[in-house]
Amino acid sequence: MAGIFDRSDPPFDRLTDDEAAALEAALDIGYFRPGEIVIAQGRPAEALCIVIKGAVEERDGDETVALLGPKDCFDSRALVQGEAAHGFVAREETLCHMLPREIALRLIRDNPRFAAFFYLALSQKLDAIAREDEAGSAGTLMQARVSDLRLHPASFIGSDATIEQAGHLMRAIDSNALFVRDGARTGVITGMNLSKAVVLTRQPISAPVGRLAHYDVVSVRPDDFVYAALILMTKTNKRRVAVHDGSDYVGFLEDIELLSFLSGNAQLVAGRIDRAAGLPDLAAAARQIEEQVRLLRRQGVKVEVIAEIVSDLNRRLFARTFALTAPAEIQTQGCLIVMGSEGRGEQTMRTDQDNALILRAPADPAALDAFRRDFTAALEGFGFPPCPGEVMVRNPVWSRTLEEYRAAFRQWAAIPDETAHMNVAIFYDASAVAGDASLLDAAKAALAEDLGIGGEAGRGSAYMAHFARATEAFPMPIGFFNNLLTPDGQGDAVDLKKGGIFPIVHGVRSLALERGLTETGTAARIERLAERGAFSPAFARDLTQSLFLLMTMRLDAQLGAIKGALVRPADLSSVERDLLREAFHVVKQFREIVRRHFNLGMF
């Protein structure tokens, strides 16, 4: 019979039956009225609390740093460390399970998997969960249906068509198999059947295919599970099976598609981009990049790896587009760059275009104008929306000579308004995609010089302080935690980008720019900053993992067809909420580091 304590909720699902029974036997229930202190800041905690109903604020002094709702646990740090770093106060009438300290510590001591949930630094915790995710990813993969895969569309040919006609049709539709209509029955003929007939049995190419086809067609239905198709292929030793939707054949499933589905097929997409003969070919490949994201994520690939693969594919696509649209003069005398998240290699789902062209010397105006127009339009045609701020090649401000950029840099330095800061930020993140990469290096060096940073200590510090301020542009998303309070969990969703991703990216960018680092990726910058002593290696790990966690949740939200970077607390498991809370803790600490470093308190 269901009691009030649910031992299937993480992390209690990691306990053995005996341990769970011991835990339940030791639980009491506490009732707290609004405003009542559950655990006082700086005092030892006598119990581990698990919220049953209500809401508890986690407070640091007067500041609310988090809000806890049903199934949330607190405060393991206080249990382990002896005193509570934060205070916990009931926000509304709240019921909590209270697990006595000794019992909780004994379970933590005896059960490492249980302990992992409470003890470990965020990065280790995430690793532990990632391992479980990976173990589970075969499971989700196995839930995929045949219709999720790329199928070769069905093409039909009459039984009296000739071997020659069949061969031409196969080549025209880029398929190795056709369906053969022979009266009421339908068969299949493959390229191999045609070759064997001609080469081995010396049939004329005018022979009808009806006699060569086989009619014992092995088929699956679109809503069959992928694993069923895989088993069927193995059993029947077929390299392809027909797909039949109940009324007719709709296509073929080839083993190559199945294998690439199982392993991801980024290489295939890369090959298609590199081989593309024209923009239409590229458009088809561009569509497949988007599919890769979904595929890779479903396979449990980590977000940083997905970002790397997607950035690589996008850059290939841009480079190929550049090669197809830019006149020779621009290709050799220019450098195509991508900026912002694309430049940092942190893009997963497609965002607005952020690209530019740096020229060594003035190009022929007419040819340049044509290129500007064609390049941006081509990308738009591939599904990269135009940048609302016009940070694109088609804007002459973002496709000009190094000298002209230099003049702009001086202006950004002289009039450090918001636009100037944004321009510095996206340009500092730029990566060269095609053409002469040394132009970008020269431009970045010039930018640092004009801003007076990256050189001797002290110079440019006022500029950098203004630049870094944006790290504090958005309040911490305490609103997120408030949403746990709404009874149906349907309150406003939290913006992971503003609340977490942006402060990390921009804070790291500020610290990196000040030191003149040349890395563009945020994770690489964090690592280098730790080497330079900006913060400890342990904090660097937590910061990187927090960024990846936020990116992962954002990506999952985007894949879940929710617009933008919003996540609804109700859609998260209690483990995810717990991780998110910890990630926001790290973001908060990091903002503090940035604030102190740039003395932002003076504003």
Next chain:
Amino acid sequence: MAAGIPARLLPAGLRRRLGRARLRDPAYGFLFEPGPENEAVSFDCETTGLDPRRDDIVALAALRIRGNRLLTSERFQAVVRPQAAMARQAIRVHGLREADVVEGRRIEDVVPEFLRFVGGRTLVGYYLEFDVRMIDKTLRPLLGIGLPNPCVEVSALYYDRKYGDAPAGATIDLSFAAILRDLDIPALDRHDAFNDALMTAMMYLKLRDLKDRGIRIRRDGHPADRHMPMG
């Protein structure tokens, strides 16, 4: 004296004195000592039917309330073998069949243990009178008295918080489900003696707190100041 007047209608002090005088076994004198300060016991019985004269207890559960804590770790729980046949209706309610209670203990053994668990503490329950009468049925032949403990009826606390100022003719719903809903208490599987005692105890804590803070339950379903900012 006072022969023929049911003891529960007497003033509490008088009733206790009377009970103490009637108590046959002085070993149970503790029932008349005041319990530990700030403690109470929530309890619930499952029975063979709804007639206290004919039906018997089949399950009994209780838990102590200390201040704002529910001491679920020190619960009292017993399955009892009834003498009365189980009414089919009752089996449907609590799910305990004849076969489930045949291994149960004798009520004469369970009640003294229950009394020691309760001591002189206040009893808390939902339609408590029924449960008290079921206990008294065993107690009277044993000790010559009924339960002397002060009693708190949660449906009465609830009535006071919700309908105390209701206009005449208001529709009044004192059902267990309505109280759970209004107080936002987790709905556990019902008619398990322990779950019922636990939910009742949670109702008690919350109602007592609402009373202390002078908060009424809105008759559209929420405590009246639920959305007020707190100090």
